[in-house]
Amino acid sequence: MKTRPSRRLRLLTGICVAASLLVAAPASAQPTPAQPAADADAPREAGMASIVVDVASGKVLSQEHATERRYPASTTKLMTAYLALKAVESGEFGLDSPVIMTREAAAEAPSKMGFEPGSxxxxxxxxxxMLVKSANDVAHAIGQVLANGSQEDFVAMMNAEALRLGMKDTRFINANGLPGDGQYSSAKDLAMLGLAIRRDFPAFTDYFGTEAIAAGNAIMKNGNKLLGRFDGAEGMKTGYICASGFNLVSSATRDGRTLVAVVIGANGTIPRERRSAEILEAGFKADLAAIDTTLDELPVSAGEPVDISDYICSAKGRTDRANERQADADRDEVYGSPYLHELNRPEIVVPVSLGGAAGNDIVEAGVSVIDAYGIPIPTWRPDPPTAVLALTPEDVGVSQGTGVLTEGEDPVETSAAVRANVLGSLSDSADEGSENPARSGDLAGTDGKTPRIGSSFDDAPLRPGADVPIPGERAAN
Known part of the structure; x- marks a missing residue:
């Protein structure tokens, strides 16, 4: 026979158990805060903004963060090109009209051609x-020519045109996309600009898809790696500053159907091209009849621009880019995308040079434009000497050989001997302000007389272990 505890003993036991529970459990009104991760303060990659639009119908095939205000960087140059082509179509200017490199334009930060004032x-x-090399100096010069010498007036023209096209989340402050207060756009608005170019100037599509240009012996490749690698790719424009990340406006045509895609805020050219290829491929497979939303129906943001410089230009951002490049050993391979194939041929190169502008226009420019800037009429030299050298990554550590200078490739660390013997006087500073910086000076001909061509800060991700300080935002690509 079991003996039951007395009622008093049971009561005392219950009180003790309850008391122990109260001591062990925290009060519900004051929950224990979650412990932050050790790297909570480390910069993190922000989401990319993207959009794909059908050119003929204006229907939005996909979009993500497309209405957020972002920094356009050198995709700004699409508006400069649009206004230039509009002036050509109206007859105000000709394709052979002269563009004069003013002192103000020549002083722009890289990426640039590096021509002397008066060129x-x-x-x-x-x-x-401008479109291939992403030359900031040339973009500035184009703007001045179109606006009768005034960069301020050209910026006003850009903003007026943006409003006319419906780009209500866009404001420009210069012709090239170099960073500054008050310059912003969105994936949606850049898609509007891309559509306008494709619709209004179809005869000039090849300008936006030029794979490479040759200035003398310097070959400058287009930073848009969809060209020749994505079926139907036609071009448009890359862009990069710290605050924006790596941007790309692209277009492609298949079976008579043209799409425009925009990607803003990628951490490097590899994820930028990969994402662009993915959304374009999905766009071509989309059922257009089942889609109702058009580009002009997307809302206006009116918010503050998203600034991702804390990640993009941080040590972590550069390390992440370097790791991605290590995983993609061949620069001309598919970037991990099933929709990109290798480029198994040389880039199609278009020669460019100073000179060749319309004779009558040159005389008029010499009187009314060049004098206005205090620049003497330049000595005419239609075909500059071709002794211009540049380096490929393969040339690093080698003091001879003609190479290429490419917007969109990774930087190379050049030895002192290479800098002294091949490139002449270069700044030794590296810069992530455009898409290929460890070569930061103007490339000069070995004869000491050739116009300096092709100074570059294109893409600046650092290689693992590279001891280079975080640069400033001096360039846009």
Missing amino acids: VMRLDVALRM
Whole structure:
């Protein structure tokens, strides 16, 4: 027979158990805060903004963060090109009209061609330099020519045109996309600009898809790696500053159907091209009849621009890019995308040079434009000497050989001997302000007389272990 505890003993036991539970459990009104991860303060990659639009219908095939205000970087140059082509179509300018390199334009930060003040080139040549090399100096010069010498007036023209096209989340402050207060756009708005170019100027599609240009012996490749690697790719424009990340406006045509895609905020050219290929491929497979939303129906953001410089230009961001490049050993391979194939042929190269502009226009420019800037009429030299050298990554550590200078490739660390013997006087600073910086000076001919061509800060991800300080935002590509 079991003996039951007395009622008093049971009561005392219950009180003790309850008390122990109260001591052990935290009060519900004051929960224990979650412990932060050790790297909570480390910069993190932000989501990319993207959109794909059908050119004929304006229907939005996909979009993500497309209405967020972002920094356009050198995709800004698409508006400069649009206004230039509009002036050509109206007859106000010709493709052979002169573009004069003013002192103000020549002083722009890289990426640039590096021409001396007073240099003159044809408008069509200037457009290819701007779109392929992402030349900030040439973009500035084009803007001044189109606005009768005033960069401020050209910026006003850009913003007026943006409003006319419906780009209500866009404001420009210069012709090239170099960073500054008050310059922003969105994936949606850049898609509007891309559509306008494809619709209004179909005859000039090849300008936006030029694979490479040759200035003398310097070959400058287009940073858009969809060209020749994605079926139907036609071009448009790359862009990069710290605050924006790596941007790309692209277009492609298959079976008579043209799409425009925008990617903003990628951490490097590899994820940028990979994402662009993915959304374009999905766009071509989309059922257009089942989609109702058009580009002009997307809302206006009016928010503050998203600034991702804390990650993009941090040591972590550079390390992540370096790791991705290590995983993709061949620069011309598919970037991990099933929709990109190797480029099994040389890039199609278009020669460019100073000179060749319309004779009558040159005389007029010499009187009304060049004098206005205090620049003497340049000594005419239609075909500059071709002794211009540049380096490929393969040339590193080698003091001879003609190479290529490419927007969109990774930087190379050049030895002191290479800098002294091949490139001449270069700045030794590296810069992530565009898409290929460890070569930061103007490339000069070995004869000491050739116009300096092709200074570059294109893409600046660092290689693992590279001891280079975080650079400033001096360039846009």
